[in-house]
Amino acid sequence: MRLDVRAGLTSTPKTLPPKYFYDERGSALFEEITRLEEYYPTRREREILTARAPEIAAITGADTLLELGAGSGEKTRLLLDALHATLNTYVPVDVSGDFLAEAAGQIAADHPGVTVRAVVADYERHLHLLPSTGRRLIAFLGGTIGNMPPSTRIGFLGALRATMNDDDALLLGADLVKDEDRLVRAYDDARGVTAEFNRNVLHVINRDLDADFDPSAFEHVARWNAAEEWIEMRLRSTRDRDVHVKGLDLEVHFAEGEEMRTEISSKFRPERLEAELGAAGLKLAELWTDQAGDFSLSLARP
Numbered sequence: 639m640r641l642d643v644r645a646g647l648t649s650t651p652k653t654l655p656p657k658y659f660y661d662e663r664g665s666a667l668f669e670e671i672t673r674l675e676e677y678y679p680t681r682r683e684r685e686i687l688t689a690r691a692p693e694i695a696a697i698t699g700a701d702t703l704l705e706l707g708a709g710s711g712e713k714t715r716l717l718l719d720a721l722h723a724t725l726n727t728y729v730p731v732d733v734s735g736d737f738l739a740e741a742a743g744q745i746a747a748d749h750p751g752v753t754v755r756a757v758v759a760d761y762e763r764h765l766h767l768l769p770s771t772g773r774r775l776i777a778f779l780g781g782t783i784g785n786m787p788p789s790t791r792i793g794f795l796g797a798l799r800a801t802m803n804d805d806d807a808l809l810l811g812a813d814l815v816k817d818e819d820r821l822v823r824a825y826d827d828a829r830g831v832t833a834e835f836n837r838n839v840l841h842v843i844n845r846d847l848d849a850d851f852d853p854s855a856f857e858h859v860a861r862w863n864a865a866e867e868w869i870e871m872r873l874r875s876t877r878d879r880d881v882h883v884k885g886l887d888l889e890v891h892f893a894e895g896e897e898m899r900t901e902i903s904s905k906f907r908p909e910r911l912e913a914e915l916g917a918a919g920l921k922l923a924e925l926w927t928d929q930a931g932d933f934s935l936s937l938a939r940p
């Protein structure tokens with residue numbers, strides 16, 4: 639976190655990585671986002687999983703479910719239930735320990751036959767350290783792959799492929815390109831929950847790195863970047879001021895109106911997903927979408 643925040647705040651333009659949104663408050667705000675009328679991805683992905691979980695179980699026969707970015711129980715539960723005949727181990731992996739222990743405990747209590755091994759790790763850095771035994775289904779859901787810029791994403795998929803055995807499979811959730819209006823509304827909701835989620839990264843940095851950001855002096859911005867086909871979230875400083883990050887011994891200046899990028903959320907076309915998986919050495923077995931064609935779930939194998 640120290641390296642990431644220093645690099646982001648000293649670059650031009652300034653950026654912050656989205657993985658630090660998710661402390662306990664940020665995770666709760668994200669949960670609230672998933673229930674907003676405007677935010678379709680969670681409910682679309684759940685629709686696909688509900689329809690396809692039996693096929694996923696039949697195709698993979700997985701004994702281990704390794705989930706990158708431990709979700710809130712619900713989608714996980716659909717997979718655990720569908721895989722009941724073969725599954726013996728569930729490995730949720732998340733960079734934030736706050737939510738993880740609670741979610742893992744709940745799942746262990748509800749699935750007595752399944753051993754739960756929760757791992758606090760940054761899967762962008764620690765992939766090679768994750769448990770690699772068994773016939774694994776690696777689930778990377780929610781569209782979180784979209785948070786990585788393309789070069790990082792391609793490296794990540796290649797690194798993930800390198801950890802996979804022949805019988806492993808990857809289940810990848812990815813949001814699809816669609817009408818700009820709906821995309822922007824999904825990331826700039828009327829009630830301002832996403833705005834508060836965005837500003838939460840400043841609260842996290844204030845607490846963990848002893849900084850003095852005034853979150854109320856930053857406005858939420860959500861924009862569609864048509865060339866890159868991603869949504870960008872930014873925080874716009876409403877004032878000219880210096881911010882001190884004591885824990886990094888760093889002082890940074892924000893000009894009035896200056897925008898700092900806090901997240902990209904890439905939207906995909908199916909051909910691109912297949913091509914990127916292929917470039918990483920993964921063959922697309924299935925690509926499912928919801929009825930409306932809003933979201934995709936891919937199953938890929940070495």
Ligand code: AVJ
Binds near residue numbers: 780781782785824902
């Ligand atoms: C959890 C990364 C999939 O990119 O849609 C929600 C995060 N950001 N609203 C997404 C998010 C703003 C979300 N992911």
